[in-house]
Amino acid sequence: MGRPATKPAELRDGYYIEIRNKNSNSGVKIRRDNSDQMHRAAKEYERSKEVIILGKFKNGKAVKNS
DSSP, X not given: OOOOOOSOOOOOSXXXXXXXOTTOSOOEEEEESSHHHHHHHHHHHTXXXXXXXXXXXXXXXXXXXX
């Protein structure tokens, strides 16, 4: 075994949503290639999970919409 990684994983380019169980503090980030696919996935998961839309990421950082 060994020590767990201390550096957070770098996010690939794309659109991200975070899926959590209701009343949970941690979640799973899901990547989609475009905004339309991201919104479809969010709509699908929101029936049973808590969904947070994180938006577009490029070079591991969030891109602000201007």
